[in-house]
Structure formats: structure tokens, C-alpha cells
Amino acid sequence: MTFDVNHPIIYIIVSIIIATVLAQSFYFLIRAYRRALAKGMDKSVLKKTIISSAVFTIAPAISILVGVLSLSKSLGVAVPWLRLSVIGSLSYEMIAANNAMSGFGETLGKEVTDPGIFVTILWVMTIGILLGLILTPLLTKKIQNGMIKLEKSDAKWREIFNNAMFLGMISAFLGFVFCDVYRLWSSENGIFTTIEKNDQGIEEVVQYTSTSGLVPVLVMIVSALIMVLCGVLMKKLKWKWLNDYALPISMVLGMASAIPITAWLGGVIA
Template structure:
């Protein structure tokens, strides 16, 4: 068959894989909802969880779409669509595709015309990220039951432990926000952009929290995270204009 990066057959195959991945999510969703009922979790709580998870996801999903568009110039739409819907993260796929394109001696702007290069790139993007894919089915149960044992032994410590893990992750990303502030000694203020964005987002969250409790606008708590996310992202536009990107 003649090759093109946007060959219809590619879309058919990728579409089928995406349907399979969607089926997995639906399967686990229904399973968990049934279990929630058995555990006596209120229907309202489950509904709120579903609605706010959906709303929260919209803005970051558009950022993923930006990655598809960026990669589509050299790889067509089908392969980036697959890679970014399954396991891929924007940071990884861009680097992996970049490495593979460099090995092929083409830049990010040139469309691949040689099927053997295209297939090699597909392999690189798949194999590079496969650690989780290969290992998760075999190690998850062991890791989870180890944690469950801690919970049985000391309930209070097990709660503190999970909080500590979340905080550890959050603190790493807070540190990352500050990674370029040092550039200011060289007269480059662009490192302050992420710091300002983070502060705006934090303020938005604090305001949502205060309004929700003090003014009793209860529904606000369900949307506080998506609101602070979008407000923070929007603030990046004037901050970048002001501080230089």
C-alpha cells in the first residue's frame, strides 16, 4: 500500500486502539460506581466527582491537543493522536519524536515520506515509554498490598503517609516553578512568569475557598481547582507580555 502520514488505514487502526482504551476506562468507571453504592457512598458525592473531574480535565486536555498539532507537521495526525491518547505525555512524546526525527536527519517541520522511517519512529515512541506498560500489570498488586498492610497496622500513620506522598509531589512541582528565577541576575525576568502564574492560581484557589465557606457558596468548592487552573493559565498571557517569554 502506498504510504502517507495521513493514510486512511492509519486512522482506522488508531481509532480501533482508542476504542479499546475507552472501553477500559468505561469498564473501571462502572465497576467503581457499583462498588461506591455497596460501600454506601452517597450518589451526590459520586455525581459531583464525575462532573468536576470532567470539567477539570478540559483545559489540560486542550494542552495535549496542542502537542498533537505540533507533532502532526512531521508525523501526520494519526501517530501523534495515538501516542498522546495512550500513555503519552506531551513532554515525553515531543522529546521522543524529536530524537527519532534527528536520527532520521529530518527536522520537526518536514513531513516524513519514507514508511520505514515512519515505522522506526513509531517504534521509538512506543518502546521508550513502555516501562510502565510492561511492569504495572506485574508489580501493582504487590505494591498496593504492602501499603494496605501499613494501614492495618497503624491507621493514623497510613493516613499521614498518603498525605506526605501528595505533599512530596506538590513540593517538587513548586520547586520546579522557581527553576528559572536565577536568570534574573542576567537581566532575564522570564523566569518569574511561572512564579507569578502560580501565585495567581493560588490566590484564585484561596478566594474560591473563602467564598465557599464564608459566603456559603457550596458549589464553588467543586470547581475551585478548574477555576484556579484556568485563571492561572489566562494570567500567563499578560505576564509573558510583561516579563518576556
């Protein structure tokens, strides 16, 4: 068959795999839902969980779609569609694809026309991130059993342990928000110069405004303030429904605030 990055046969195979992914999600959703009803859990709680999880997912899902678009220029639509619907992320797939291309002494930019190059990229993308999916069926039960043993000791410590895990994760991401603040004192004349790999994997000199590192910090503060405001409104005005949407509202408004904040504090200098 003559190769083309958008050949219908690639779409057909990808559709089958994605249908299986969807089937797995529906299977576990129905299993958990039935188990919840059997245990006598409140139906309205389950319904709220589904609705607020769905609403919360919309903005991140659109950003995944943007990733499909940016990869589609070199790999067609079908492959990025599969790769970003299963394990991996845009940054990983970009890095993996560029690592494969550098083996040819080329870069990812225009559409791939050679089937040999195409399958080489695909193999690197697939194998490079496979370990998580290999390990989960082998280790999940063992890790959970270990946790159960650990937790049996003391009920209060068990709860603290859980909170500590989540706080540890959140604190890493809160720290990450500040990762470019150092541009403030590492700049010359308000310009921070660095070398970065671009989308094609080529190293190039990039210049940022010295204040650009404050953009994520301010976005985080906006989002946090909106969350606080939601909490106040829920208490004062008894707007209980807001509870289900507080997180997506603060996230989307935070993202929207990034547009004027970036215009104000600057980002990349062309």
C-alpha cells in the first residue's frame, strides 16, 4: 500500500484501539457505580462526581487537542490522535519524535513522507513510554497490599499519611510555578537569554522578558483567589451548587487571566 500519514487504514486501526480504551473506561465506570449502589452510597453524590469530573476535564482535554494539532503537521492526524489518547503527553511525544528524527540527522518539521522514518518515529514513541503500562498490572496489587499493611497500624496516622502524600504532590507543582522566577535576577537590561530546543528539536537562542517568570505565579494567585471567593460565596449565599464547579471555574478563569498577565509582564521576545 502506498504510504501516506493520513491513510484511511491508519485511522481505522487507531479507531479500534481508541474504542477499546473507551470500553475500558465505561467498564470500570459501570462496575464502580454498581458497587456504590450495592453499598448504599447516595446516588446524588455519584451523579455530582460524574458531572463535576466531566466539567473539570473540558479545558485540559482541549489543550490535549491543541497537542494533536501541533503534532499533526509532521505525523498526520491519526498517529497524534492515538498517541495523545493513550499514555504520554505532548511534551513526551515531541521529545520522542525528535529523538527518533535526530537518528536520521533530520528534524521534525514538515510532513513525514518516508514510511521507514514514520515507523521508526512510531516505535520510539511507543516503546519509550511503555514501562508504566507494563508495570501497573504487575505491581498495583503488591503496592496496594503494602499500603494496607502500613495503614493497619494506626487509624489517625493512616489519614495523616494520605494527606501527606497529596500535599507532597501538590507542593511539587506549587514549587514548579516559581521555576522561572530566577529570570528576574539573571537578566541583563530586562532581557533573559537562554538556549532552548524548539519544536523541531533544534537548539536556538531564546529571549524572555525578566518578568516573564512571574506570569505563572500571578496566574496561580488569581486562580487561588477565585477559589477562595467561591468558598465565601458558598458559605455566605448558601450557593451549594458552586461546590461542584469551583475547581473548573478557578482553573478556566486563571487560564483566561494568563492572556492579559502575559501581555503585561511579557514572555518570549521575538
